[in-house]
Amino acid sequence: MKKITLIALFFAAFQMNAQVMSETFDTALNWTSVKLSGTDTTTGWSRVTTGSNPSCSPYAGAGMAKFASYDVAAGNVFALTSPTFTLDAANTYCVKFAMYRDNGYNTDADKVAVHLVPTATTAPSTTNLLGTVHRSMALAPVVSAEGWYVYQFNIPASTAGAKFIRLVATSQYGNNTYVDNVSVQQLVTNNLGLETVGVSPIILSNVATTISGSFKNYGTNVVNTAALNWQVNNGTIYTQNLTGLNLAVGATYNYSHTTTWTPTPGDYTLKVWVSNPNGSTDNFLADNEVTKSIRVASNSTARKPLLEKFTSSTCGPCASFNGTVFSPFYTPTNAGNVTLINYQVNWPGSGDPYYTAETGVRRTYYQVSAAPTLFVDAKTSGSFSTAALQTEVNTEAALPGYFLISATKNLVGNTMNVTVNTTPYLNGQFRLFVAVVEKTTSGNAATNGETSFKNVMMKMMPDANGTVLNCTADTPISTGLSVDLTNTFIEEFTDLDVIVFVQDYASKEIMNSAVASQQLSSASFEVAKIKVFPNPSNGIFTIDTALPTEIKVVDITGKEVYTASNITNQSSINVSNLQQGVYLLKMKNELGEQTEKIIIK
Numbered sequence: 395m396k397k398i399t400l401i402a403l404f405f406a407a408f409q410m411n412a413q414v415m416s417e418t419f420d421t422a423l424n425w426t427s428v429k430l431s432g433t434d435t436t437t438g439w440s441r442v443t444t445g446s447n448p449s450c451s452p453y454a455g456a457g458m459a460k461f462a463s464y465d466v467a468a469g470n471v472f473a474l475t476s477p478t479f480t481l482d483a484a485n486t487y488c489v490k491f492a493m494y495r496d497n498g499y500n501t502d503a504d505k506v507a508v509h510l511v512p513t514a515t516t517a518p519s520t521t522n523l524l525g526t527v528h529r530s531m532a533l534a535p536v537v538s539a540e541g542w543y544v545y546q547f548n549i550p551a552s553t554a555g556a557k558f559i560r561l562v563a564t565s566q567y568g569n570n571t572y573v574d575n576v577s578v579q580q581l582v583t584n585n586l587g588l589e590t591v592g593v594s595p596i597i598l599s600n601v602a603t604t605i606s607g608s609f610k611n612y613g614t615n616v617v618n619t620a621a622l623n624w625q626v627n628n629g630t631i632y633t634q635n636l637t638g639l640n641l642a643v644g645a646t647y648n649y650s651h652t653t654t655w656t657p658t659p660g661d662y663t664l665k666v667w668v669s670n671p672n673g674s675t676d677n678f679l680a681d682n683e684v685t686k687s688i689r690v691a692s693n694s695t696a697r698k699p700l701l702e703k704f705t706s707s708t709c710g711p712c713a714s715f716n717g718t719v720f721s722p723f724y725t726p727t728n729a730g731n732v733t734l735i736n737y738q739v740n741w742p743g744s745g746d747p748y749y750t751a752e753t754g755v756r757r758t759y760y761q762v763s764a765a766p767t768l769f770v771d772a773k774t775s776g777s778f779s780t781a782a783l784q785t786e787v788n789t790e791a792a793l794p795g796y797f798l799i800s801a802t803k804n805l806v807g808n809t810m811n812v813t814v815n816t817t818p819y820l821n822g823q824f825r826l827f828v829a830v831v832e833k834t835t836s837g838n839a840a841t842n843g844e845t846s847f848k849n850v851m852m853k854m855m856p857d858a859n860g861t862v863l864n865c866t867a868d869t870p871i872s873t874g875l876s877v878d879l880t881n882t883f884i885e886e887f888t889d890l891d892v893i894v895f896v897q898d899y900a901s902k903e904i905m906n907s908a909v910a911s912q913q914l915s916s917a918s919f920e921v922a923k924i925k926v927f928p929n930p931s932n933g934i935f936t937i938d939t940a941l942p943t944e945i946k947v948v949d950i951t952g953k954e955v956y957t958a959s960n961i962t963n964q965s966s967i968n969v970s971n972l973q974q975g976v977y978l979l980k981m982k983n984e985l986g987e988q989t990e991k992i993i994i995k
Contacts, residue, residue, distance in 0.1 A: 412678055414487065415479035415559070416577035420455040423474075426514065430471040430562065436462055438472025438563065445494065445572050446761035447774045449902045453492040453542045453574035459561075460572055463504040463529065465763050466565040475514050476559040479578060483554035486581045488612070489524055490546045490681070491561075494572040495531045497540055499776030502568030504529040508547050509560040518562045524549065529571045542574070544589055544681065546612055546644075548581065569774055582677035585613035586620055586668045588684045589646065595903075596689045596796060596820070599659045605651040607684075609668045610644070613677065617641040621670040622649055626662050659692040659867045660821060691819040692867040694794030696951050699787055700895045700907040701734045702769040704753075704762045706746040707840035707847065709739075712766040716844065720768070722780045723787075724848065730946075730954025732787060733893045733907040734849040735829050738838060739765050748838040748850055748883045755858035760902070771904040772897065795906035796820050801828075803892045804913035808880045812855060812910055814873045814894050818865035822898075824905060825860035828875055829853075829893045830882075837885050849891065852882045863896065888986060908952055911978055912989035924981050930993035933970025937961045941983040947992070948978045969994065 417424055419441050427439035442460045444451060452458040459474060466472070481487055489508055507526040509518040516522065524547035531537050559578065563571060590607040597603050605624045611617050618641070622634045632653040641647050655664075667683035669676060676682055703720070705712040724734070737753040738746035739762075760769065768775040768783075771790050777783035798817040803810060810830055818824070831849040839845050854860075855875040863871055884890070895907035925938040937943065939962060947956035947969055955977070956969050969977075974994050981988045 412580045412582060413680075414481065414578050414580065415476065416575070417476065418455045418575055419452075419457040419459050421457065423459065424477070425459070426475045428473050428475070430473050430518070432467065432470030434467045434470040434565075436465045438462060438466060438470070439474040439561075445570065447569050448494070448496040448498055448540070449772065450494050450542075450572060453494075458572050458574040460570055461504075461506070461563040461565070462570055463563065463565040463568055464570040466567070468502075468565055468567040471562060471564050473518065474561040474563070476576070478514070478556050478558055480556055481549070481554050481578075483552050486551050486614075487549040487553070487578055488546050488581055489549065489559060489576070489578055490544060490612075491576040492542050492544050492574045493527050493529075494542050495529065495537050495540060496569055496774075497531045497776070498774040499568035500530045500532040502530060502566040502776070503533055503564075504566050504568045504571050505533075505564050506571060506573060507562045507564070509562055510549055510553070511558050511560055512556065514558050516558075516560075518560055529568060539590075539592070541590070544587060544610075546587075546610075549578075568776065579678065581614055583613050583615045584617070584671040584674050584676055585678045585681075586610070586617060586671045586676060587612045587681035588666060588668050591664065591666050591684050591686050593664060593686065593688060595687065596691055597657070598694060598794075599657055599690045599692050602654040602656050604654050605664070605666060606649060607666065608646050608648050610646045611641045612644075612681070613671065614643060615672060616643065617671045619670070619673055620668055622651055622666075622668055624651055624653075624655075624664065624666045626655065626657070626664055657688075657690045659690050659819075662688045662690065664688050689820055689822070691796050693819040694796060695798045695819075695906065697791055697793050697795035698907050698952060699732045699771050699790040700893075700904050701732050701787075702737065702756070702760075702772075703734070704737045704739050704757060704765050704767045706739045706741065706765050707838050707842055707844055708741070708743045708745055709765045710842050713842040713844050715766045719778060719780055719783060723783045726954065726957050728784075728787070730948070730952070731791065733895065733909055735831055735893050736848060736850050738847070738850055741765065743841070746838055747840065748835065748852075750851070750853075750883075752854045752858035753851060772902040797824075797896045797905040799894060799896065799906050799908040801892065801894045801908055801910035802913040803890075803910040805887060805890065808887065809876055809878050810853075810855070810890070810892065811913075812875045812892055812894070813913075814875070814910075815870060816863065816873070816896060817868065817870045818863070819867055820865060820905070821867050822865055824863045824865055824896050825899045826863050826873055827860040827895050827897060828855040830855065830877070830879065831891050831893055832884055832886070833889050833891055835883075835885055838883070849893075850883075852884050852890075853877055853879055860897070860899070888982070888984075911948070912980065912987055924983070924988050926979060926990055926992065929990070930995045933972060933994045934966055934968050935979070935992060936964050936966050937981070938964050939981075939983060941985060943981050943983040946980040947972070948980060950976060
């Protein structure tokens with residue numbers, strides 16, 4: 395989300411007087427960071443140009459301040475102190491700043507307290523506290539969506555002299571905390587600030603979209619009337635005159651513009667602004683407008699969430715998390731509804747024996763510094779219970795997918811051949827990632843007590859940087875990849891899956907994911923020596939195999955709808971409860987794997 399300042403020349407002098415101190419962190423931190431309490435040696439405050447844990451961009455401009463609450467141990471406190479500025483007792487002032495709120499580790503009370511102090515070293519206390527904001531969306535002040543929010547804390551009247559702002563951050567070892575655009579401003583009579591635009595970054599074409607969000611009364615007058623405006627790509631301006639607001643000082647108004655937007659596929663810039671409070675000119679224009687980049691998709695499809703877990707067999711907390719939270723979640727049903735890649739990292743100590751340089755690339759991409767770390771569709775998970783993780787995954791699965799993905803795999807000797815067919819519903823550049831995983835390993839057991847590991851990444855195809863896809867909505871793309879798996883840690887070549895996913899490399903957003911199915915061929919049928927009949931049938935099939943065989947029935951979306959094990963001789967399976975249609979019957983025994991289409995009529 396970007397905020398653009400509209401300053402008419404007529405008001406330039408007024409604006410300079412109204413704002414007595416500002417910091418955008420665009421070129422440097424400029425403020426002083428110091429640890430106030432705790433023993434953690436991690437750098438507390440720093441300037442960054444992009445954020446991770448959670449992923450975000452600056453509120454505006456090129457930089458923002460980061461408090462490393464993802465890495466700093468719980469209980470440690472760091473202050474970020476401004477240069478000095480001077481207040482006049484004849485005026486009243488406020489502190490305004492933007493802070494990124496996210497839902498990761500949502501019970502961890504990472505927070506920033508704003509203090510106004512007379513010297514750069516004055517200790518923070520309740521007497522100089524202006525207000526506090528928590529990083530977690532679920533904590534005060536509670537918000538409903540992840541993103542940037544603007545906060546204003548008023549400075550007591552008659553405050554005068556040289557002052558400093560101290561942003562006092564307390565870590566509770568949750569996600570990182572980001573702050574941007576800090577300013578001290580003179581309070582003015584008429585000042586409406588646009589806070590949020592509720593339009594999703596990706597929306598569907600040819601659907602009427604309501605322009606909604608919120609604005610706040612930052613002035614000293616009650617606001618009864620205002621104008622709400624929106625515009626796409628510098629086109630027509632749509633204005634709605636709001637009356638009867640009775641918006642008190644400091645109050646927020648949730649708006650829904652009466653004119654909707656029905657876009658066609660493409661990339662757009664949506665601008666929303668509020669103006670004319672009480673029929674007059676807004677006395678401070680810098681916070682009136684928000685612009686947002688919107689992608690419009692031609693269609694959508696079911697989403698299969700991608701789980702990426704950074705873990706290690708030398709990590710005690712990893713064993714605890716896997717044993718008490720993740721393994722109880724990863725049931726056969728859930729395993730069929732998600733895709734999973736475990737990246738075995740090279741710490742603590744000697745690290746996991748199955749660490750690869752490609753894991754290091756993904757770790758750097760996500761800026762992972764702790765294990766275990768779980769990402770659900772590239773969003774840091776903060777779930778510490780199976781139930782919370784289930785809710786988190788269900789929420790993600792309910793979102794639309796914007797790429798239709800199918801893939802087939804075929805292992806010839808030690809060479810894995812994969813064909814991925816994607817149909818994008820968006821324009822733009824994305825990346826296709828393909829990961830060969832071994833479904834169960836044991837050879838990397840080390841010091842944390844775990845003896846087996848699921849979906850361990852063995853090789854990425856062609857590598858961890860993926861394949862660039864230049865996409866036009868509704869135009870299918872077929873990608874063929876091959877890789878020699880000889881020099882990998884693979885224990886059993888009959889125990890491999892291939893995970894494919896499409897990601898917006900810049901924003902890290904996952905578009906969709908899938909598991910490659912076995913390429914259908916007469917040669918593979920002979921390997922496992924399994925016969926299935928009758929086919930089509932009414933739902934009762936006979937499996938003719940001399941060896942104990944594990945079977946899975948998968949529907950056209952990739953969801954497992956039936957599983958069975960130790961099928962031998964001429965055993966029957968009954969799936970007549972399933973809807974009529976085409977399914978994949980995946981079969982595996984010690985001779986190999988076999989996949990056949992079955993039809994229930």
